[in-house]
Amino acid sequence: MGVPAEPDPSRPQIVTLTMNPALDITTSVDTVQPTEKLRCETTRYDPGGGGINVARVVHVLGGSVSAVFPAGGPTGDLVMSLLGEAGVPFRHIPIAASTRESFTVNENTSGQQYRFVLPGPRLTSAEQKGCMDQLRTAAESAEFVVASGSLPPGVSGDYYQRVADICSHLGVRLILDTSGGGLQHVSSGVYLLKASVRELRECIGLPLATESEQFAAAHELVENGCAQVVLVSLGSQGALLATQHASHRFSAIPMLGGSGVGAGDAMVAAITVGLSRGWPLFKSVRLGIAAGAAMMMTPGTAACDRADVDKFFALCAEPSDVNDRDLY
Template identity: 35%
Template sequence: MAEILTITANPALDLSTDAPAVIPDRKLRCTAPLIHPGGGGVNISRAIANLGGESRALVAYGGQTGQQLVDLIEAEGLTCGSLGVDYATRQSISVRDMATGLQYRFMMPGSDWTASDAEAACDAILGAVTPGALVIPSGSLPPGLSVDFFLDLVPDLAAQGARMVIDTSGPALSRAAEAKAGLYVLRMDTAEAEELTGRTLSDLHDIAALTSELRAAGAAEIVVVAAGAQGTVIDTGDWRGLTRPPVVVVHSKIGAGDSFMGAFALSLSRGEDAVTACCWGTAAAASAVTTHGTELCRREEVERFFGQVERVGM
């Protein structure tokens, strides 16, 4: 079984709460906040733990918020290591408007990284990688960190038989898509795909065509695009299609993508094929949206939903 190593360069302490209504120029009396450790890689490791799997999380953390983040991570039974960069950890907050059901998410920036910070993180990652591992950088990049940072690690990882699975956004996604860096998996959601291409992806066939374009261009061996409630489109080279989830009642979309990645990676680490892994990921995302705030997928639900996921060739 392959080890899973998640990397979070820009984590956050996530607070989520409800307000009777979100309106300007008034004090909004909110409910007691839920506090969870956040950041793409952190949440992927949390999702893996929820599903009964194991991973190691490498995180850049510092200050009181950073210590609280680590305490919360370890309280969930996860193994947390440092990237060797110790700026004070940022915070984020999500507020659900109880009058409309809409959710507002406020994301604070991280601290600026220097060249020596990047070097320390590189050493930490390469020192933690084991042969054959799945390495998953996920989430936003802190200011100052090059969009090529993770891509530049791929040759050293490949020398150890490790494979990189990237789930990112913005300029880092654009660079990953064009770099032909030898990625194993490249994942994004539809909004990110539209930003990447500069065109509207109006239906699933447009999304499927994009996955094939990116594969053919050498972006990654496997390309995955989340299409919301419709499911996830994947192109492995051997199969292209949609993994369609069961219909569920949505409470919060926070954590759906990270839950997908956790279940997807866990399945791959166990030797299952990529399409089966995508079905597990789709089931996990469906479970995550039924939870409140920053909660993630639930194992019993994921196992039940997995049997209801449809595979539709395209």
């Protein structure tokens, strides 16, 4: 089941890998209270998980993309059906267990958001191998692979390092956005690593309370050969960019309210689209910040609107140098 992968000469430039996809369910209630029956409002269903979210935004921005992910059970069927309706090409690996759900509740009275994320199905060794084989096939003619999201139960922490090894062998640039063990076990082969401060803190094992400490941690990953570029997302505070030659700070676009769900995935998607167009890194990151801001305007985890991304991109300022070295 799925949209067939594109034949030559239209094979996707961008392939995304989502090892732990989800059916994202979003609803609202007036007030969240314990032990009470909470009468929810209209429910929204979206295909989710890091790489799937990235693929959806890439598609909206006109990029050539194919999503690779395992799927099983009724929730897996619905994820694939929703992706098909959105016109996003994909390759799925059938699994015995059911794809997980993620549940988000918006509280009307306070504006607070409550997010419940399930661990996901346990993948067998054969299912994990199937994901790797499909990725290898899809990536053979791609320019970029985006591996995004958590690793499900049963998957070894070094799985993304094996993905990096495949990308290095194929000459494909890998963009990685993950956390926990999936990040801690990566030592080489990543072109761009995107991490939040929390994820960077977990990886380095230090508090990283100041910007200088955050830059130092990002540069440590570059100097150790883990990634050529490290982008630290700071939410409403913008982003930090570290390369071998430079440190730069990007300002955020001021937004009034909105949900940040999926903003990081939108950022990664737009950066990858920019790079696939041959844009410089700075310009691509600015597009990523614009897409993250546009994501704040969408319900649930719906993909952002391309017109909003274009509008915010025009407002996104050039980065400021944190030192006197230029980015080469």
